[in-house]
Amino acid sequence: MLIFPAKYVLPQQARLRSLDETQTPPSQGGIDHTNRIGYMHKWGIDLTTPKLKYADVMGLFSFVCSLGGQYSPCLFANPYPPIGTGTGLALMRENALQGAQSVALYNLPGAKSGIFEAGDFIKFSNHSKVYMVTQSLNSNGAGQGTVYFTPPLRIGTAQNTALSAGPDVNFTMRLKSDSQDIQLRATEGKEVPVKVEFVEFIND
Helix, strand or coil: CEECCHHHCCHHHEEEEEECCEECCCCCCCCCCCEECCCCCEEEEEEECCCECHHHHHHHHHHHHHCCCCCCCEEEECCCCCCCCCCCCEEECCCECCCCCEEEEECCCCCCCCCECCCCEEEECCCCCEEEECCCECCCCCCCEEEEEECCCCCCECCCCEEEEHHHCEEEEEECCCCCCCCCCCCCCCCECCEEEEEECCCC
């Protein structure tokens, strides 16, 4: 799978979107009925690069064109700095069912506060979906703790599955549209930013 070139990522200009699908059937009694549609959540990232020289603009555009519109996904390194202190190889202490919004972990630093904080991204090694932490994770003296996250777990995950976080998280993304364009006059030689819009790609 192609890897989006990290040199084009400027975290301060990466717009994050959360995309859900909900059924809201009308009611004659004026009561709202809402239902989640399966496990349809996806992240969207709209990236605006730093100002690039002509050669870099064309290099990035050639990469974007190589994705074939929405056809080919790519790995996109997490552009958002971690909020918590982070950890190395965290492992699941027990099995977790599809739909869970918390999992028990071990192999954490012992007796440490704020290992993950609300807004940090995490990812389980058995599937590509990325999740966001919703509560601070503190560990006990044995290096155990529970991480809470959103959206609900898309796929059941087994004991001892590894969990990555922060800069170790890669989003699997596809282009939001089949049509891509740039506005640039090569003769001007001016540096210009380029905007690329991605949506999370789910295929597992």
